Amino acid sequence: xxxxxxxxxxxxxxxxxxxVVPADSQSFAFFEAVKTWVKRGCWFHRERxxxxxxxSAQEKAWMRAELERLLTCALDHxxxxxxxxxxxxxxxxWLVFLDDPAVPPTNNLAERALRPLAILRKIxxxxxSESGAHRMAKIMTVQETAKRHGRRxxxxxxxxxxxxxxxxxxxxxxxx
Numbered sequence: 001x002x003x004x005x006x007x008x009x010x011x012x013x014x015x016x017x018x019x020v021v022p023a024d025s026q027s028f029a030f031f032e033a034v035k036t037w038v039k040r041g042c043w044f045h046r047e048r049x050x051x052x053x054x055x056s057a058q059e060k061a062w063m064r065a066e067l068e069r070l071l072t073c074a075l076d077h078x079x080x081x082x083x084x085x086x087x088x089x090x091x092x093x094w095l096v097f098l099d100d101p102a103v104p105p106t107n108n109l110a111e112r113a114l115r116p117l118a119i120l121r122k123i124x125x126x127x128x129s130e131s132g133a134h135r136m137a138k139i140m141t142v143q144e145t146a147k148r149h150g151r152r153x154x155x156x157x158x159x160x161x162x163x164x165x166x167x168x169x170x171x172x173x174x175x176x
Contacts, residue, residue: 017031017077017079017080017083020077020079021076021077021079021080025076025077026073026074026075026076026080027075027076027077027079027080030070030073030075030080030083030084031080031083033066033069033070033073034070034083034087037063037066037067037070038105038106040059040062040063040066041063041095041097041098041105042105042106044056044059044060044063044098044105045097045101045104045105048101060098063095063098064095064098067087067091067094067095070084070087071084071087071088071091113144116140117136117140120136121136142156142157142160143156145172146172149172149173151171151172156168156171156172159171
């Protein structure tokens with residue numbers, strides 16, 4: 001199953017694009033509905049453990065029905081159509097978080113993890129080569145994985161230089 005989640009940009013695009021359409025247009029109402037749908041999905045994910053089974057089922061049903069409604073709205077602006085086409089293209093991926101509590105509804109964590117790398121790239125004026133970019137991606141992957149497992153990245157890098165990779169992986173994932 002694809003684990004695509006709602007990009008934060010979807011919410012910001014809906015918020016920004018409604019400024020370029022008349023307030024009484026179909027597209028304005030569409031952008032407002034997308035904004036509400038995303039916010040309600042985030043609320044559901046945060047509060048799901050406190051909701052009764054009945055309320056949880058109601059929220060899931062509303063999220064699915066609202067997505068179907070958003071996919072079929074008649075729209076009158078190209079930006080609204082672009083966003084609607086994105087919803088259609090990823091229709092099976094938007095609501096994965098409803099059935100799997102481990103999947104967040106937005107990609108905010110991924111964006112936060114990438115932020116230090118983006119800042120480093122800007123400060124150093126890029127990687128200067130494709131291979132440099134790949135090396136940096138691998139280093140950052142190891143660093144973030146170590147961090148997420150409560151390990152120091154420097155310990156993992158040292159072990160990668162002094163031990164077989166399979167032993168380092170066991171240490172990283174199983175705490176050995």
